[in-house]
Amino acid sequence: MPTIAKEMHMPAYGERVLQKDMKGPDVAELQLRLAGFRGTLPDGDFGSGTELQVQQFQRDVMKMASPTRVVDKATFIAIDQFAQRCPIDFKQLKCPCGTCSGFGRGLFRGQYLPGGQGQEINNLYEYPGIHRMLLWAVRAAYFYMPEHQFSFSSGYRCSVDNQQHKRTSTNHHGKAVDLDIALKAGESKRDDAVKCDAVRGKLVELSNAQIGWTAANRKALEPSSIAPTWVHYDVRQYDAVYLADSYFCKDADSLDRPMPIKV
Numbered sequence: 175m176p177t178i179a180k181e182m183h184m185p186a187y188g189e190r191v192l193q194k195d196m197k198g199p200d201v202a203e204l205q206l207r208l209a210g211f212r213g214t215l216p217d218g219d220f221g222s223g224t225e226l227q228v229q230q231f232q233r234d235v236m237k238m239a240s241p242t243r244v245v246d247k248a249t250f251i252a253i254d255q256f257a258q259r260c261p262i263d264f265k266q267l268k269c270p271c272g273t274c275s276g277f278g279r280g281l282f283r284g285q286y287l288p289g290g291q292g293q294e295i296n297n298l299y300e301y302p303g304i305h306r307m308l309l310w311a312v313r314a315a316y317f318y319m320p321e322h323q324f325s326f327s328s329g330y331r332c333s334v335d336n337q338q339h340k341r342t343s344t345n346h347h348g349k350a351v352d353l354d355i356a357l358k359a360g361e362s363k364r365d366d367a368v369k370c371d372a373v374r375g376k377l378v379e380l381s382n383a384q385i386g387w388t389a390a391n392r393k394a395l396e397p398s399s400i401a402p403t404w405v406h407y408d409v410r411q412y413d414a415v416y417l418a419d420s421y422f423c424k425d426a427d428s429l430d431r432p433m434p435i436k437v
């Protein structure tokens with residue numbers, strides 16, 4: 175049955191030029207990697223939202239005067255170079271509990287806080303790493319705001335770490351990171367708060383993030399009332415299909431999954 179086998183071949187990321195109206199896992203991977211450029215969902219369908227993502231990436235990163243919105247070889251290479259320029263420090267993301275190996279133990283799949291069945295905010299599952307899309311979105315924050323020195327003040331915080339700190343929130347079981355901005359000499363807590371507000375504003379403007387958790391399937395930021403001197407960024411509002419285990423990673427290799435660009 176060679177015909178069926180041919181139809182079932184799923185092009186890998188970088189195997190073909192991508193443009194509007196194409197579909198496939200390679201489109202989903204593109205959408206994921208451009209999470210911080212406007213941002214859509216990794217549904218594998220190259221629609222007008224994905225086109226706007228590519229346009230913004232080509233305009234801002236590749237400095238193209240007239241973006242083509244077509245993901246050709248130069249654009250694939252530029253995405254790789256963007257990743258290299260904006261590395262993610264996994265040492266800062268590891269859970270500090272001393273019991274798990276850094277990203278939980280995969281406990282509590284399908285279990286929720288009492289009364290909160292089916293609601294992601296109450297999901298007790300220790301996801302296997304940090305969501306790749308969130309980390310690619312963080313890279314865009316690094317790119318757009320080189321004036322700030324960012325670090326992760328919180329990455330993974332497993333159930334043991336939660337017990338140690340008497341916390342109930344499970345957001346940091348892989349779906350959230352907290353970014354700290356280094357203060358310059360003489361800067362105050364007030365300056366810190368102003369900077370964090372400015373960063374949140376940029377992420378709303380450039381990455382399609384929301385402040386608070388009103389809309390489904392959008393990246394979320396804690397408001398300044400909760401996070402005055404840090405920037406909490408999460409993907410808690412994603413539908414379960416976009417929180418599958420395969421979206422989570424524990425190291426730079428699995429974040430980037432470098433693949434030869436063949437186009």
Ligand SMILES: [Zn+2]
Nearest residue numbers: 269271274332
């Ligand atoms: Zn832990």
